[in-house]
Amino acid sequence: MGDVYGGGEDEDSSSSSRPRWLRPLLQSSFFGQCKVHAAAAHKSECNMFCLDCIDGPICSLCLNFHKDHRHIQIRRSSYHDVIRVGEIQKYLDITGVQTYIINSAKIVFLNQRRRPQPRPGKGAATNTCCVCDRSLLDSFAFCSIGCKIVGTSKNFDKEKMRADDGGASDSDESFESVNAASIRKQAVRSKVQGFTPSTPPQTAAAKRRKGVPRRAPTGGLLLGY
DSSP states (O other): OOSOOOSSSSSSSGGSSSSSTTHHHHHEEEEEEESSSSOOTTTOBEEEEEEETOOOOGGGGGGGGSOOOEEEOEEETTTTEEEEEEEEETTTTTTTTTOEEEEEEEEEEESSSOOOOOOTTTTOOOOTTTTTOBBBBBTTTTTTHHHHHHTTTTHHHHHHHHHHHHHOOOHHHHHHHHHHHHHHHHHHHHHHHHHHOOOOOOOOOOOOOOOOOOOTTTTTOOOOO
8 A cells, every 4th residue: 555644654653654643633622712812712713733743723823833834724514624625635645535615615524424314215325435334426435534544544454355355155154254344344433433523512403393283173163051
């Protein structure tokens, strides 16, 4: 496998092709208030990340202390962290990660999102994320940068090979192989969630469905005494 992530090296020998800042970036929780510039409420939202210092989310005012450093800006879409393709592709190879157009800008998601419930009567997706099975366009393999990390890791490749080579003609062995593959896939999903920061839940109240009004059987009956 070639240099998937380019630029810098990770401490983990199995991930030597990844930049050191990648995992801390994906583990960070953005959009909190900066403790240093709390007085400037309108500018103290921590939505920046310095790739050279790797010291967590910072606000736009903190950039004065990071002059001549590489930095990127994190944005939000439906309560999930995203980044513009034009920014991240300068430092990271995002080939295979599905892109979206939001506010006329092409973006990618940082981490895995919860899969939506399948719609009744709709057929199964023809192309899904190699890690979390989220529906994708045919030209992509991963739904987020986080899923690409897991899906292109050496351990993940070995697990896929074991799952492919585990098939057997005997029904019991075949069942055990499928079950083991399912367990391994669940472990991979847990690994993805391990470096995914928590996302604030949506607070929109569910609308009650108005029922059809029904008249009582004796509603129009007048009783005389």
